[in-house]
Amino acid sequence: MENQNNKKTTVIAALVENKPGVLHSVSNMFRRRGFNIESITVGQTEQKGVARMTITVSGDEKTLEQITKQMNKLIDVIKVNQLEPDSIVTRELALVKISVPDVKSRSDIINCVEVFRGRVVDVSPESLMVEITGTPDKVDAFLNLMRTYGIIELARTGLTALSRGIKSIRIDE
Amino acid sequence: MATVKMNGANALLESLERQGVKHVFGILGGAILPVYDALCTHPKIRHILARHEQGAAHAADGYARASGQPGVCFATSGPGATNLVTGIANAYMDSSPIIALTGQVPSIAKNSSYMIGRDAFQEADIIGITTPITKYNCQLSSVAEIPNTINTAFYIATTGRPGPVLIDFPKNIQTDTANVEFTSHIDIRGYNPTINPHPLQIRKAAECLAEAERPIILAGGGVITANAADELLTVAELLLAPVATTFMGKGAFPEIHPLSVGTIGMHGNPLANRLLLEADVMLAVGTRFSDRATGNLDTFCPEARKIHIDIDAAEIGKNIDVDIPIVADAKKALSALYERLIKQAKRKPDNPWMKRLEEARAQLNPPNENKEFKPKSLLQILRKLLPESAIVTTEVGQNQMWSALYFKALKPRTFISSGGLGTMGFGFPAAIGAKTACPDRVVVDIAGDGSFIMTEQELACSVIEEIPVTVIVLNNGVLGMVAQWQRMFYKRRYMAVKLGTYPDFVKLAESYGAQGFRVTSIPEFEKAVQTAIKSKVTTVIDVPISMEEDVVPMIPPGCGLNQQVGDY
Ligand SMILES: Cc1cc2nc3c(=O)[nH]c(=O)nc-3n(C[C@H](O)[C@H](O)[C@H](O)COP(=O)(O)OP(=O)(O)OC[C@H]3O[C@@H](n4cnc5c(N)ncnc54)[C@H](O)[C@@H]3O)c2cc1C
Ligand SMILES: Cc1ncc(C[n+]2csc(CCOP(=O)(O)OP(=O)(O)O)c2C)c(N)n1
Ligand SMILES: [Mg+2]
Numbered sequence: 035m036e037n038q039n040n041k042k043t044t045v046i047a048a049l050v051e052n053k054p055g056v057l058h059s060v061s062n063m064f065r066r067r068g069f070n071i072e073s074i075t076v077g078q079t080e081q082k083g084v085a086r087m088t089i090t091v092s093g094d095e096k097t098l099e100q101i102t103k104q105m106n107k108l109i110d111v112i113k114v115n116q117l118e119p120d121s122i123v124t125r126e127l128a129l130v131k132i133s134v135p136d137v138k139s140r141s142d143i144i145n146c147v148e149v150f151r152g153r154v155v156d157v158s159p160e161s162l163m164v165e166i167t168g169t170p171d172k173v174d175a176f177l178n179l180m181r182t183y184g185i186i187e188l189a190r191t192g193l194t195a196l197s198r199g200i201k202s203i204r205i206d207e
Numbered sequence: 208m209a210t211v212k213m214n215g216a217n218a219l220l221e222s223l224e225r226q227g228v229k230h231v232f233g234i235l236g237g238a239i240l241p242v243y244d245a246l247c248t249h250p251k252i253r254h255i256l257a258r259h260e261q262g263a264a265h266a267a268d269g270y271a272r273a274s275g276q277p278g279v280c281f282a283t284s285g286p287g288a289t290n291l292v293t294g295i296a297n298a299y300m301d302s303s304p305i306i307a308l309t310g311q312v313p314s315i316a317k318n319s320s321y322m323i324g325r326d327a328f329q330e331a332d333i334i335g336i337t338t339p340i341t342k343y344n345c346q347l348s349s350v351a352e353i354p355n356t357i358n359t360a361f362y363i364a365t366t367g368r369p370g371p372v373l374i375d376f377p378k379n380i381q382t383d384t385a386n387v388e389f390t391s392h393i394d395i396r397g398y399n400p401t402i403n404p405h406p407l408q409i410r411k412a413a414e415c416l417a418e419a420e421r422p423i424i425l426a427g428g429g430v431i432t433a434n435a436a437d438e439l440l441t442v443a444e445l446l447l448a449p450v451a452t453t454f455m456g457k458g459a460f461p462e463i464h465p466l467s468v469g470t471i472g473m474h475g476n477p478l479a480n481r482l483l484l485e486a487d488v489m490l491a492v493g494t495r496f497s498d499r500a501t502g503n504l505d506t507f508c509p510e511a512r513k514i515h516i517d518i519d520a521a522e523i524g525k526n527i528d529v530d531i532p533i534v535a536d537a538k539k540a541l542s543a544l545y546e547r548l549i550k551q552a553k554r555k556p557d558n559p560w561m562k563r564l565e566e567a568r569a570q571l572n573p574p575n576e577n578k579e580f581k582p583k584s585l586l587q588i589l590r591k592l593l594p595e596s597a598i599v600t601t602e603v604g605q606n607q608m609w610s611a612l613y614f615k616a617l618k619p620r621t622f623i624s625s626g627g628l629g630t631m632g633f634g635f636p637a638a639i640g641a642k643t644a645c646p647d648r649v650v651v652d653i654a655g656d657g658s659f660i661m662t663e664q665e666l667a668c669s670v671i672e673e674i675p676v677t678v679i680v681l682n683n684g685v686l687g688m689v690a691q692w693q694r695m696f697y698k699r700r701y702m703a704v705k706l707g708t709y710p711d712f713v714k715l716a717e718s719y720g721a722q723g724f725r726v727t728s729i730p731e732f733e734k735a736v737q738t739a740i741k742s743k744v745t746t747v748i749d750v751p752i753s754m755e756e757d758v759v760p761m762i763p764p765g766c767g768l769n770q771q772v773g774d775y
Contacts, residue, residue, distance in 0.1 A: 051397060055345075059338050066339050096524065103521035109343045109363060112397040205396055 043072065043092045045117045045124065045195045046102065049205055051110040052078060052085040059108055060087065069093065069101050073192035081205060084112065088194045112205050117197050124195040127167045129155070130177065133184035134162055143183060150176045161186060210386035215350040216245035218387045219308070219376065222357035224251050225389060228279050230270065230643050231255065232263035236283025238329060239310025241381035243281075255643065255672050258664040260287050262636040264294020265662065267305040269637025272623045273598055274644035275434065277304040277364050284310045285329030288375075289336065293630060295371045296340040300627025301455065302432060304369035306360055307341075309333050313379035314348065323377065333375055342370030347377065350385035355392065362393050367400030368519040369432060400518060404535035404543050412490070412514045412531050413547035419488035419512075421560045422448040425471065428455030428626070429493015429517060430537050436460065436619045438541035439492065445545065447554045448490065449564050451479035453500045454611050456493070457622040462615035468564070469572075472500040473762045474608040477571040477775050480768040482564065483508055492516045493537045496526040497627070506767025516540045572775055580729055582606075582681055582752060586613040586653070588729065589679070592736045597649040598641045600624060602634040602658030604688035606681045608758040610653045612775070632661030638676040639669050649740045650676040657686045657706055666719035669745045677739040678747045680712050683754045691757050696764075705754075716747035725749040 050056045057076060064071050072090040079086045091101055098116065105114045134140045140162065147154055147164050150172065156163035166176050170193055177185065197203075213221070219242060223231075232255045235243045246254050257263035260282045267278030282291050288309040298305045312327040323330065337344050343363045347356060360372040416422055424446070430439055436459050443450045443460065449468045450460045454475075460467055469476025471483055483489070489511045494500070501507040504527060515522075515529040516537055523532040533540050578584050586609055593599070595617050601607040601624040616622035623641060625633035638652040652659075659680055669676060683690075690704040713723030722744050724735040732750065739746035759773025 055334065055338075058335065062338050100521065100525060107519070107521055109395060109398050 040094045041092050044098050046089045047115050047117055047203055048087045048105055048111055049084050049113040049203060050087055052083050056110045063104055075192045075194045090193050113203055115203050117195055121198045122195045124169050124193050125167055126170045126173050126191055126193045128173045128190045129165055130185055131161055131163045131187040132180050133186050134160055139183055146179055210388045212384060212386050214382055214384045216241040216381040218350055218353040220245050220249050222354045226361045228252060231279045231281055232257050232266040233281030234260050236287050238284035238312055238378050258667050260290035261294050262662050262665040264291045265633050265636035266640035268298045268303045269623055269640030270644045271304050273620055273641035277306055277361060278640055279306045281308050284312055285331045288331050288333040295337055297625055297628045297630045298371040299340045302369050304364040305371045306364055307373040309375050311375045311377040314377040315379055337373050341373050344373040346375040347380050350383050354389045358393050359395055401534045402536045402539055404533050404540040408533045409543045409547055413544060415488055415512055416446060417551045421485060421487045422446050423482055423486035423489050424448045424450045425489055425491040425494055426456040426459040427453045427494025430456060430459035431619045433537035435538035435541050438538055442541050442545050445548055447561060449482050451483055453494050455626040458616035458619045461617045470611050474758055477760050477771055478568055480771055481567055484768055486511050488512045490514045495522050502762050503767040506769055582609040583613050590615050593649055600634040600638040600652045602654040603629045603631045604655045605758045606653055606655040631658035635662050635678060636665045639665055639674050642674045642676050652678045654678050654680045656680055656682045666721050670720040675743055675745045680749050681752055682749050683752050685754045712747050712749040721745040721747060723747045
């Protein structure tokens with residue numbers, strides 16, 4: 035995922051205390067130090083009282099190192115891992131409402147949805163709502179196709195990720 | 208363990224007492240009244256009434272820096288809490304352990320509706336406001352959690368890289384009662400500072416130092432925090448390495464020791480700046496390589512191999528690249544290093560690097576015979592007048608940089624100044640805090656007129672609470688440091704720097720019940736200082752000096768350590 039100026043996009047997975055204010059202190063730290071968040075998702079984990087943040091960031095090697103270290107300094111952040119790009123599964127979910135001008139378009143759209151293994155989750159005379167899951171690239175590709183019909187409304191969850199294999203990020207190790 | 212039924216306010220004081228708290232600086236108000244009511248009957252905690260919450264926070268900070276024990280300050284909600292902000296930010300920048308406790312509007316009102324979040328009277332989101340300037344902050348939500356939260360707060364503030372912690376205390380929790388259990392238990396899974404150095408890194412560092420021909424040590428504020436001055440001295444003497452310090456490191460190494468070369472940086476000692484550039488190995492301990500210390504990074508010791516000991520992993524590689532990082536407590540790391548170095552061959556005292564040190568010292572730090580009535584001589588004389596144990600604080604500006612250059616610090620925790628934030632008005636309340644922590648020692652604030660005016664109201668606190676300190680106002684009638692920049696970099700176009708001749712600092716002192724002297728000669732200065740430091744009442748010594756006096760040497764902004772102008 036390397037591009038010019040040695041900038042890399044990396045996924046950071048952090049286990050944090052599941053309590054109010056933690057998201058604020060993390061996002062505030064990013065803002066204050068001028069680090070750029072591309073996407074952030076938060077949710078509960080299998081471990082009690084622990085939430086997991088999946089943060090996509092970009093920057094050069096030094097910046098990424100600082101991001102990890104500065105996150106580690108936050109008291110409510112329990113554990114921070116930079117996920118190895120080659121051994122992770124990443125997913126994003128998008129709900130997209132597409133306008134359907136005519137019957138022909140409707141069947142074209144439904145064909146596309148099938149190719150992308152999405153699902154139609156709501157139908158109205160002038161629109162379709164589609165659920166699409168995959169890597170952000172795949173979601174982007176699908177959305178690009180849909181632009182020709184017209185996207186009425188779009189909600190993306192942002193990227194979430196787990197590393198492959200038996201290894202896991204746990205707080206007790 | 209047994210539980211005791213009590214209200215939140217008492218649970219707080221009991222928890223503070225168990226942490227060894229004896230003094231609290233603060234100002235009260237509606238949202239913290241129950242805590243103050245509990246203080247009425249608390250025998251062991253002395254409350255010191257500041258005259259502005261900023262003063263309370265700085266006093267807590269000065270207390271912490273002088274004693275190594277955390278300083279505590281109280282404020283009410285809203286404006287009381289926001290008035291603490293400068294003091295908290297100041298403590299954060301200089302890694303000083305203070306505990307700020309703020310009253311807050313009730314989280315739940317009598318009719319059991321929420322008050323927080325509804326713009327109640329004197330509500331301020333102090334948690335949101337202080338998140339980026341505290342090491343940790345939190346709002347209490349029940350009486351039962353108070354002991355654990357206070358223990359956690361003290362633990363976080365004082366361990367690892369110290370820093371301020373703020374606890375927000377809603378009024379209803381202060382008055383609620385519950386069965387409270389006091390334990391010393393602390394449980395924070397997201398916080399575990401690295402204390403012990405990695406043996407492999409110590410070995411690498413020792414090998415690197417053994418090979419060095421021109422080693423230098425750069426000691427920062429972290430050496431003082433770690434109480435590692437003794438370890439530093441033994442390592443320096445073993446290595447025969449000159450010791451430079453950062454501004455915050457002043458006092459980590461006795462500045463009259465033959466190996467001492469003074470402070471580095473923008474207003475550093477030319478000897479320190481020069482030798483740093485000539486060194487082949489730099490052992491940096493407890494420093495964060497601030498821009499004021501390093502100057503332009505491109506010319507900051509590009510040749511030297513760098514060993515960096517710091518307890519905060521995020522400091523390693525943040526500003527400069529290092530060859531051998533050691534994440535550890537400075538005291539532990541320096542002792543471990545010493546244990547390895549002692550096994551290696553001793554250096555000869557007549558080696559070329561030591562000769563170079565003496566030659567450079569003679570050239571760059573010639574002895575000062577001059578006895579002019581100017582800051583340089585006055586500060587050198589002040590050193591002779593004060594006992595070694597005296598604590599000096601400074602304000603910010605020229606007064607501070609003259610102190611850095613010419614007032615030699617001899618022991619750790621005896622030179623206290625706002626380095627990172629550069630907060631005018633810090634020195635005086637910090638002096639009150641230091642004197643509170645160390646009542647048997649002489650405490651002197653070396654002040655500028657502009658800075659002193661910013662927190663001068665604490666004269667009332669120091670007089671009424673009988674915490675006598677001495678304030679020496681180097682009175683140039685200007686915001687001198689900025690005036691110097693206008694003189695040097697803005698073609699002498701003075702804008703908004705002239706303060707005029709008001710107030711009359713002698714009368715000001717007297718109006719607060721303090722003692723005031725004005726001195727215009729060296730003998731008068733000597734006499735005034737001698738009287739002041741023996742006096743039972745706070746003394747302000749007004750020392751009129753020229754507004755044109757520059758702090759030199761100086762490295763112009765953007766330049767490197769090799770581009771210093773002006774003589775020492
Ligand atoms: C007007 C003005 C001019 C200034 N000019 C200069 C100047 O010329 N030169 C100069 O040096 N400064 C100057 N300063 C001060 C400067 O802004 C910084 O405050 C200072 O350089 C920081 O010093 P430090 O690197 O020692 O770090 P500190 O801020 O003291 O930080 C301490 C470091 O030690 C680490 N640490 C803490 N505890 C431990 C432990 N137990 N073990 C190991 N490590 C620990 C911390 O993680 C941190 O990295 C000036 C300030 C002002 C206001
Ligand atoms: C609170 C605050 N406001 C502004 C500044 C910017 N500033 C830095 S030094 C200085 C002048 C200080 O004047 P004085 O206390 O008289 O000291 P002098 O330089 O004259 O010795 C100013 C305004 C600051 N550091 N802190
Ligand atoms: Mg002045």
